[in-house]
Amino acid sequence: MNEQVRALFPGASERTYLNIAAKGLIPHHVRDVVHAYLDDQVGGTSDKDVLREQVDQTRAMLASMIGAEADEVAITKNVSEGLNLFAASLEWRAGDNVVICPELEHPNNIYLWFNLARRYGVHVRSVEPVDGMMPTEGMVAAIDDRTRIVTFPTISFAPGFLTDIEPIVRAARAAGAWTLADGAQSIGSLETDVHALGIDALAVATQKCLLSLYGFGFLYVRREVAEQLVPIHVARYGIALDAHETAYSDGPLEYASGARRFDLGNYNYLGMSATKAALELVSDVGVDRIEKHVRGLAADLANGLMDLGMPVVGGRPGVHLAHIVSSGHLGSGRHYSADDPEVNALHRHLVDAGIVFSLRSGVLRFSFGLYNDTSDVEHVLSSVRAFQEKGAVRS
Numbered sequence: 001m002n003e004q005v006r007a008l009f010p011g012a013s014e015r016t017y018l019n020i021a022a023k024g025l026i027p028h029h030v031r032d033v034v035h036a037y038l039d040d041q042v043g044g045t046s047d048k049d050v051l052r053e054q055v056d057q058t059r060a061m062l063a064s065m066i067g068a069e070a071d072e073v074a075i076t077k078n079v080s081e082g083l084n085l086f087a088a089s090l091e092w093r094a095g096d097n098v099v100i101c102p103e104l105e106h107p108n109n110i111y112l113w114f115n116l117a118r119r120y121g122v123h124v125r126s127v128e129p130v131d132g133m134m135p136t137e138g139m140v141a142a143i144d145d146r147t148r149i150v151t152f153p154t155i156s157f158a159p160g161f162l163t164d165i166e167p168i169v170r171a172a173r174a175a176g177a178w179t180l181a182d183g184a185q186s187i188g189s190l191e192t193d194v195h196a197l198g199i200d201a202l203a204v205a206t207q208k209c210l211l212s213l214y215g216f217g218f219l220y221v222r223r224e225v226a227e228q229l230v231p232i233h234v235a236r237y238g239i240a241l242d243a244h245e246t247a248y249s250d251g252p253l254e255y256a257s258g259a260r261r262f263d264l265g266n267y268n269y270l271g272m273s274a275t276k277a278a279l280e281l282v283s284d285v286g287v288d289r290i291e292k293h294v295r296g297l298a299a300d301l302a303n304g305l306m307d308l309g310m311p312v313v314g315g316r317p318g319v320h321l322a323h324i325v326s327s328g329h330l331g332s333g334r335h336y337s338a339d340d341p342e343v344n345a346l347h348r349h350l351v352d353a354g355i356v357f358s359l360r361s362g363v364l365r366f367s368f369g370l371y372n373d374t375s376d377v378e379h380v381l382s383s384v385r386a387f388q389e390k391g392a393v394r395s
């Protein structure tokens with residue numbers, strides 16, 4: 001990645017920003033697009049037909065980024081909405097089950113399943129992780145002929161490892177179950193081809209690796225699957241009617257094709273404008289290049305921390321490592337502090353050194369975006385070294 005790309009993100013030089021797993025920095029041209037959108041609202045010059053066209057262009061860009069067709073993508077506001085729209089549109093029967101590894105899931109992909117358990121008597125089959133990694137074998141073993149959905153993150157929110165998706169998809173397919181992935185942490189940073197992977201649905205939001213704002217997201221649903229689904233929430237944009245948006249036909253109810261049936265009312269046009277501009281940058285740079293860059297930086301940091309004797313979850317870089325490096329003792333709580341006072345002290349020290357990152361599930365979580373470079377890795381390592389030297393003097 002070159003300096004010109006980094007220069008597009010003022011935040012990247014103002015501080016050591018290693019927190020894309022919580023929120024990505026936005027480039028300054030995205031801020032300009034947001035301002036222009038607001039200027040149109042203030043001045044009364046906004047044109048909704050143009051905005052709706054741009055929504056469809058954005059939908060097509062998102063689809064192409066994941067190897068899907070445009071009408072396999074519904075526009076949503078966040079990951080939770082996508083997951084819930086999909087889950088709610090199945091006809092559940094008591095005794096059906098969902099296979100999940102809750103410990104590796106963000107809560108937004110846990111509660112909905114327990115809600116289905118309460119409403120329909122669905123069984124939530126929880127599988128334990130193995131050393132912070134998605135338990136592929138355990139997930140496969142938990143699938144049976146009553147499994148309707150197998151769900152997993154493409155990359156966990158903590159410790160941030162890649163899921164080995166293919167064996168899970170194969171087993172789910174063989175059992176007639178659908179796979180639903182939470183792509184919050186990977187889309188925009190990791191090359192993804194949903195058709196090649198064979199996943200049935202994928203929910204994404206744009207505030208992380210898609211370098212945009214909160215409140216805009218999408219739900220991919222494989223066409224054959226989407227055509228079988230009956231949406232619970234329906235509004236004009238989810239209906240197949242080639243007429244003005246205010247048109248109503250009292251003929252038979254016909255859903256829009258594919259995942260478009262999940263589109264509801266007016267869109268978050270502000271979020272769309274920002275996302276469209278950010279996607280242009282991501283696709284100009286290329287997700288393949290971004291992936292190589294961020295995984296390289298993550299590997300450097302993981303190695304550097306281990307060389308300093310720090311605990312790195314998952315150990316030396318391997319296929320599990322994406323753009324997120326977690327240091328500390330995993331699982332010491334879901335809260336935003338660690339059980340180990342040394343980890344909390346190091347956290348404070350690094351924050352004071354101007355490093356922006358997160359504390360999740362007891363570990364220090366550093367996450368890289370296209371705007372980071374080796375100086376960011378060096379800053380973390382030299383700050384950790386200084387912390388260790390301070391401790392040595394104290395003891």
Ligand SMILES: Cc1ncc(COP(=O)(O)O)c(C=O)c1O
Nearest residue numbers: 078079080106108153157184205
């Ligand atoms: C894996 C994962 N899923 C979901 C979310 C957030 O869900 P939502 O977009 O619904 O707020 C996050 C982080 O914010 C996440 O890391």
